[in-house]
Amino acid sequence: MMGLELPMRVWQAALLLLVGLVTLKLPAIYRYIRVWFTIRKLPTPPGATLFMGHAAAYSPLAKHKYEETSARSLGPLYRYRNYTSQIVVVNDPALQQEIFAAERDGAIEKPDQPNGFSKGKGRSEMNVFSEKSGDPMWKLVRKGTAPAFAAQNLRTYHHHIVDIVDRLIGGVKSKGPHTAVNIADIAQRESFDVIGKVGFGRDFQASKDIDNPVNTFQQLTDDLEESVHRLIHPWRKYSLSKEKLARDKNHESIRSIYKELVDECLNRPPSDEDANSIAGHLLRLRDSNGNPLSRERLIEEFSIFFVAGSETTGHTVAWTLWFLAQNPAALHKLEEELDVAGLLKTAHNPNPRDFTYADISKLHWLDCCIKEAMRLQPVAANSLRRLAVRDVPLSNGVVIPAGVIVELAQYSVFRNPAWGWEDPNAFKPERWEDPEEEYYTARHASAASTNGRKGSDSELEIDAAPSTAGGSKAKRMHPFGAGIRNCLGQQLAKINVPTAVAMLTREFHLTLAPQTAGKDLAELEVLKATLQPRNGIYMLCKSRS
Numbered sequence: 001m002m003g004l005e006l007p008m009r010v011w012q013a014a015l016l017l018l019v020g021l022v023t024l025k026l027p028a029i030y031r032y033i034r035v036w037f038t039i040r041k042l043p044t045p046p047g048a049t050l051f052m053g054h055a056a057a058y059s060p061l062a063k064h065k066y067e068e069t070s071a072r073s074l075g076p077l078y079r080y081r082n083y084t085s086q087i088v089v090v091n092d093p094a095l096q097q098e099i100f101a102a103e104r105d106g107a108i109e110k111p112d113q114p115n116g117f118s119k120g121k122g123r124s125e126m127n128v129f130s131e132k133s134g135d136p137m138w139k140l141v142r143k144g145t146a147p148a149f150a151a152q153n154l155r156t157y158h159h160h161i162v163d164i165v166d167r168l169i170g171g172v173k174s175k176g177p178h179t180a181v182n183i184a185d186i187a188q189r190e191s192f193d194v195i196g197k198v199g200f201g202r203d204f205q206a207s208k209d210i211d212n213p214v215n216t217f218q219q220l221t222d223d224l225e226e227s228v229h230r231l232i233h234p235w236r237k238y239s240l241s242k243e244k245l246a247r248d249k250n251h252e253s254i255r256s257i258y259k260e261l262v263d264e265c266l267n268r269p270p271s272d273e274d275a276n277s278i279a280g281h282l283l284r285l286r287d288s289n290g291n292p293l294s295r296e297r298l299i300e301e302f303s304i305f306f307v308a309g310s311e312t313t314g315h316t317v318a319w320t321l322w323f324l325a326q327n328p329a330a331l332h333k334l335e336e337e338l339d340v341a342g343l344l345k346t347a348h349n350p351n352p353r354d355f356t357y358a359d360i361s362k363l364h365w366l367d368c369c370i371k372e373a374m375r376l377q378p379v380a381a382n383s384l385r386r387l388a389v390r391d392v393p394l395s396n397g398v399v400i401p402a403g404v405i406v407e408l409a410q411y412s413v414f415r416n417p418a419w420g421w422e423d424p425n426a427f428k429p430e431r432w433e434d435p436e437e438e439y440y441t442a443r444h445a446s447a448a449s450t451n452g453r454k455g456s457d458s459e460l461e462i463d464a465a466p467s468t469a470g471g472s473k474a475k476r477m478h479p480f481g482a483g484i485r486n487c488l489g490q491q492l493a494k495i496n497v498p499t500a501v502a503m504l505t506r507e508f509h510l511t512l513a514p515q516t517a518g519k520d521l522a523e524l525e526v527l528k529a530t531l532q533p534r535n536g537i538y539m540l541c542k543s544r545s
């Protein structure tokens with residue numbers, strides 16, 4: 001009897017525990033079912049498995065291509081599932097605009113972004129990128145650091161960018177015209193040094209010795225890559241694999257660099273230049289109780305500016321130079337533009353004048369080339385992730401339910417003929433000569449429909465065309481994001497990228513080296529935290545003089 005009673009009690013206890021757990025989780029279960037029920041009719045790509053959902057169907061390293069294929073076959077709105085996370089992907093520029101508007105109203109938020117390294121609740125360390133828009137700390141840091149990125153302010157730091165590129169050019173020159181130089185690597189060195197110097201008053205000297213293989217930005221890249229892996233495969237943080245343990249060590253090492261930098265800035269004697277840098281602004285911030293940011297918070301904020309600003313900028317420079325090297329007509333036009341401005345090194349002008357801040361806004365063709373490279377290879381190709389905190393009714397009748405993750409696609413929108421792009425996969429900088437090109441307008445809508453654009457085949461019969469009635473227009477090109485969470489540092493990027501591309505072009509005739517020549521984008525690119533060259537971009541750098 002005793003032997004039977006004991007298991008019975010165990011069963012009862014287990015049942016009670018189960019009932020308790022289910023009761024505790026009831027709200028979450030209800031939300032999950034509600035989300036699924038609300039979006040169930042949206043089209044979804046094939047290949048989901050019961051446990052992993054669509055995480056089994058695509059590689060995180062080519063997620064942008066998966067999204068592109070899905071958007072073409074499923075239309076402007078579709079859903080997929082990563083394990084238990086339900087995700088709605090928004091491709092339609094007008095619907096994206098509605099999501100950005102809902103974000104302004106507080107119905108859309110940044111999701112919790114577990115970076116896999118943090119303990120406790122599994123949220124990432126909080127900073128201006130990961131913090132919710134409703135949080136006073138986000139507003140404080142966003143507003144407080146914005147003056148550091150004002151054009152008038154950055155203008156006074158431009159000479160640092162010129163010095164850093166000059167230093168880089170010296171290193172490249174020393175290689176001679178027959179040594180292949182990894183342009184992706186040197187562009188990373190440049191952007192990292194620019195953020196260090198302009199933002200935090202520290203010269204990391206990554207661009208000083210371009211052969212030095214132990215570099216902080218490589219560690220940074222590995223760290224970011226690991227965070228993205230852990231975002232898609234959350235259990236990875238419990239793995240005991242050698243690779244994962246090495247990444248943990250790397251994370252600690254990179255954080256110690258930021259800790260050191262925070263302490264350096266806190267203890268440095270005040271200077272005019274520091275006062276207007278990102279660090280200067282962060283150090284002066286006071287919360288509603290008059291308290292400065294804690295040292296921990298400063299470390300997070302310092303780190304996010306390097307993370308958000310260096311890879312993005314460096315890869316944009318690299319992709320632009322890659323496109324130019326393969327498009328002789330576009331390159332020739334840029335050479336002409338630089339020559340007319342007295343900036344190109346030629347036989348008749350062996351010592352061109354220095355590149356200045358004022359040149360940036362005058363080099364129109366350069367701007368077109370950079371925009372076109374950003375359209376085709378937007379570094380933020382991982383899509384902008386949001387969470388619906390309230391139901392968001394869209395103008396096409398679909399409701400984005402509270403609790404669902406929303407992804408605002410970039411790559412697939414920037415290349416999809418459905419949004420009126422003419423010859424979408426071709427590098428055509430001249431398209432940017434038309435200021436309307438940024439927008440999806442009624443003109444583009446009719447061009448796309450006569451091109452036989454495929455609409456959605458969902459049961460909901462969602463109209464693939466956004467409303468363009470009444471001359472309304474939706475931005476179809478936003479490589480720096482849009483709405484209240486758009487890129488805080490874009491002004492710095494808009495100065496750094498043209499300076500680096502123009503100065504390298506005026507100095508060198510860049511041609512693809514055998515390691516890179518003949519490779520198409522599928523071979524060259526990989527999506528990690530950013531869309532970047534997989535194994536570098538190698539070029540021969542022949543001095544123009």
Ligand code: HEM
Nearest residue numbers: 129308309312313316380384479480481485487488489493
């Ligand atoms: C070509 C270069 C760059 C590109 C393409 C780029 C792109 C983006 C995009 C798309 C977002 C929005 C992400 C989202 O909505 O989820 C973003 C946000 C952000 N970017 Fe950039 N970025 C670049 C350079 C920089 C630089 C140079 C800095 C600073 C040094 C910077 C700092 C930030 C910050 C702090 C945010 C978060 C803003 C917020 O959430 O309020 N970025 N960037």
